[in-house]
Amino acid sequence: MAWVMLAVWAGLFAALSGALAALARHRPEETAALAAALDALLPQTQCGQCEHPGCHPYAAALASGSAAPNRCVPGGSRTRDRLLERLGIDEARERFPAPPVPTPTVARIDEMRCVACTLCLDACPVDAIVGARSFAHTVIAAECTGCALCLPVCPVDCIVLTPAPPLSDGRIPGYPGADDLASVRAHGPH
Amino acid sequence: MARIETARYAPRGGLALAPVTGPPPAWREAPVPPVLALPLEQQAGAEAIPCVAVGDRVQRGQCIARPPGAWDAAIHASSSGEVVAIAPCPVALHTVAPRPCILIRTDGADSAVAPLPPCDPARESRAAVLRRLAEAGVVGLGGAVFSTAAKLARADAPITTLIVNAAECEPHIRCDEALLAHAPAHIAAGIQALAVFLGQPEVLIGLKETLDPRPLAAALDAAGSSAARIIRVPARYTAGAEDVLIRLLTGREVPRGALPLDIGCVCLNVATVVAAGRALLAGEPLTTRVVSVSGRDLSGSANLITRLGTPVSALLAACGGAVAPGQRVILGGPMMGVELANTEIPITKASQAVWMPGAGDLPAPGPERACIRCGACVTACPVNLLPQQLHWHARAADPEALTAHGLEVCIECGCCDVVCPSQIPLVARFRAAKAALAEVQVLDLRARWLKDRFVAHGARLDARTARAAEETALRREDPRARLARLRAHRARKDADEGSA
Numbered sequence: 203m204a205w206v207m208l209a210v211w212a213g214l215f216a217a218l219s220g221a222l223a224a225l226a227r228h229r230p231e232e233t234a235a236l237a238a239a240l241d242a243l244l245p246q247t248q249c250g251q252c253e254h255p256g257c258h259p260y261a262a263a264l265a266s267g268s269a270a271p272n273r274c275v276p277g278g279s280r281t282r283d284r285l286l287e288r289l290g291i292d293e294a295r296e297r298f299p300a301p302p303v304p305t306p307t308v309a310r311i312d313e314m315r316c317v318a319c320t321l322c323l324d325a326c327p328v329d330a331i332v333g334a335r336s337f338a339h340t341v342i343a344a345e346c347t348g349c350a351l352c353l354p355v356c357p358v359d360c361i362v363l364t365p366a367p368p369l370s371d372g373r374i375p376g377y378p379g380a381d382d383l384a385s386v387r388a389h390g391p392h
Numbered sequence: 393m394a395r396i397e398t399a400r401y402a403p404r405g406g407l408a409l410a411p412v413t414g415p416p417p418a419w420r421e422a423p424v425p426p427v428l429a430l431p432l433e434q435q436a437g438a439e440a441i442p443c444v445a446v447g448d449r450v451q452r453g454q455c456i457a458r459p460p461g462a463w464d465a466a467i468h469a470s471s472s473g474e475v476v477a478i479a480p481c482p483v484a485l486h487t488v489a490p491r492p493c494i495l496i497r498t499d500g501a502d503s504a505v506a507p508l509p510p511c512d513p514a515r516e517s518r519a520a521v522l523r524r525l526a527e528a529g530v531v532g533l534g535g536a537v538f539s540t541a542a543k544l545a546r547a548d549a550p551i552t553t554l555i556v557n558a559a560e561c562e563p564h565i566r567c568d569e570a571l572l573a574h575a576p577a578h579i580a581a582g583i584q585a586l587a588v589f590l591g592q593p594e595v596l597i598g599l600k601e602t603l604d605p606r607p608l609a610a611a612l613d614a615a616g617s618s619a620a621r622i623i624r625v626p627a628r629y630t631a632g633a634e635d636v637l638i639r640l641l642t643g644r645e646v647p648r649g650a651l652p653l654d655i656g657c658v659c660l661n662v663a664t665v666v667a668a669g670r671a672l673l674a675g676e677p678l679t680t681r682v683v684s685v686s687g688r689d690l691s692g693s694a695n696l697i698t699r700l701g702t703p704v705s706a707l708l709a710a711c712g713g714a715v716a717p718g719q720r721v722i723l724g725g726p727m728m729g730v731e732l733a734n735t736e737i738p739i740t741k742a743s744q745a746v747w748m749p750g751a752g753d754l755p756a757p758g759p760e761r762a763c764i765r766c767g768a769c770v771t772a773c774p775v776n777l778l779p780q781q782l783h784w785h786a787r788a789a790d791p792e793a794l795t796a797h798g799l800e801v802c803i804e805c806g807c808c809d810v811v812c813p814s815q816i817p818l819v820a821r822f823r824a825a826k827a828a829l830a831e832v833q834v835l836d837l838r839a840r841w842l843k844d845r846f847v848a849h850g851a852r853l854d855a856r857t858a859r860a861a862e863e864t865a866l867r868r869e870d871p872r873a874r875l876a877r878l879r880a881h882r883a884r885k886d887a888d889e890g891s892a
Contacts, residue, residue: 327846
């Protein structure tokens with residue numbers, strides 16, 4: 203009798219886990235669409251504090267069900283709530299406490315110590331650092347997300363994080379010079 | 393004879409507030425105070441750049457600060473004296489907060505700079521007229537302080553209707569009433585000048601029905617603007633709000649997210665019209681405004697021609713009022729005014745009235761109770777919103793729902809607060825929700841921008857990697873293969889030259 207019960211339980215378990223796996227495994231294009239939608243809700247700092255190598259990889263992990271929706275540090279509770287809502291698990295807020303949002307910062311290069319190695323230029327995910335080999339580098343504060351990814355690559359540790367200027371201070375599109383920059387990008391320097 | 397009519401379109405929402413009774417307020421000039429404080433910021437955001445330094449002597453009408461925008465209004469000294477400091481002082485612009493101000497110690501001489509030459513809109517170019525309005529510091533004196541030149545410069549479609557706002561609907565604010573009684577000729581001259589500038593549009597003057605239209609009608613006839621129509625509008629609160637007045641006078645609705653210009657209307661307050669007329673015809677910059685001073689403890693209410701930068705305390709003193717401990721002082725009217733903790737706050741171009749409420753006025757709201765969805769706020773809302781729905785969505789901090797219900801359309805008039813039986817401070821909630829919504833929108837905009845930059849960064853790195861791989865492949869090419877490739881290339885070139 204016992205083995206009959208065991209078999210019934212095992213069968214039930216297999217059916218249930220199969221159903222769950224099917225639920226989790228959307229069709230690939232659906233997963234990709236969900237990932238794109240979730241990506242659009244993320245703050246795009248590309249900081250990696252969620253332990254994924256950028257916002258889109260985290261969104262993809264969320265879409266495939268392999269990441270928790272409260273991992274985005276700069277997004278805080280607002281991003282967590284939007285992710286939960288989009289994932290349709292809006293009631294689960296208590297299970298996913300939001301991380302405390304740190305004070306916004308921007309990176310600053312001490313140009314006297316910069317050795318102009320260009321390593322930070324590639325590390326910056328939003329190309330907010332200007333410079334060239336043997337020309338000291340500097341951070342465009344309006345474009346910096348404060349992700350800190352430039353800090354570990356600097357061989358002389360000349361980059362520090364400083365409090366960010368207010369968002370109204372040219373840190374959104376349309377800031378003075380945005381059109382010039384776009385034109386340089388499109389057509390090369392004047 | 394200018395036509396006098398009654399508004400054909402019925403008001404929607406709003407409140408019938410008890411009118412202020414008593415004799416008309418006295419009309420006189422306020423004394424020039426010992427120190428004037430002129431804030432560099434007039435509208436939120438744009439701060440003017442001082443063009444005087446500490447220690448400079450200035451004269452009345454001298455430009456002391458220029459704003460960054462081309463059509464923004466300049467700031468002028470409102471009396472003669474010495475610039476003693478450029479430092480933050482508390483100023484009431486939306487809220488009371490310290491803002492950089494130019495402080496002038498007046499010398500009592502009140503000497504003025506020579507006025508600018510007249511700028512006749514019939515002869516001068518459009519740009520010259522707009523530049524004059526900006527240089528003379530003309531802004532909306534109905535409380536919005538938006539630069540009049542900037543407002544008119546935005547019009548790309550022709551303006552078919554000039555609306556002059558004399559509907560002054562908040563009790564205790566009677567500065568426009570005073571202008572209508574004492575300076576109708578200046579109003580008519582301003583209307584005439586602006587009508588010429590705008591290409592003779594239809595002129596509609598929205599006049600509060602309790603005010604006498606005859607002095608203005610006579611002045612309009614004398615100025616040659618007899619085609620202007622004076623339309624009497626109900627003395628009902630929010631009849632003076634721009635969009636509401638346009639609907640009362642023309643039946644036209646300003647679409648959500650659009651400006652009156654988009655339906656061919658431009659709406660200016662009477663005081664603004666006077667200031668624009670003086671700037672164009674007499675070359676006078678804006679250095680004064682009329683401020684209504686009233687209150688139970690004053691020897692008499694008055695409309696004072698006040699130098700901009702005069703502290704509120706000087707106006708109260710000029711009306712024989714002392715601020716007793718615990719006495720409240722409101723800058724503005726009972727519905728939309730700000731309570732001042734400090735009466736040294738200066739009068740700005742936005743200050744229409746100073747009011748000292750008596751003991752029974754402005755009772756503190758009772759304890760807030762739950763919304764019972766009675767819908768009284770819906771009936772009272774003059775701009776067709778559903779305040780009870782906005783209330784729930786503001787509590788839930790739901791930006792999508794707040795946007796869908798038109799939160800940004802709310803003019804914060806306070807009608808819903810007054811009628812709410814549960815005494816919910818709705819306007820305060822909406823104001824906070826608007827600030828939160830604006831922040832969310834800025835963050836979303838920035839996220840989209842950062843995403844574009846991140847994609848561009850990836851493309852840049854990929855292109856460089858591809859280029860490097862190509863170069864490496866070329867370097868690693870087998871020497872014999874390279875020789876063969878170069879020989880083939882040379883042969884092709886020779887063949888080309890031979891055939892040429």
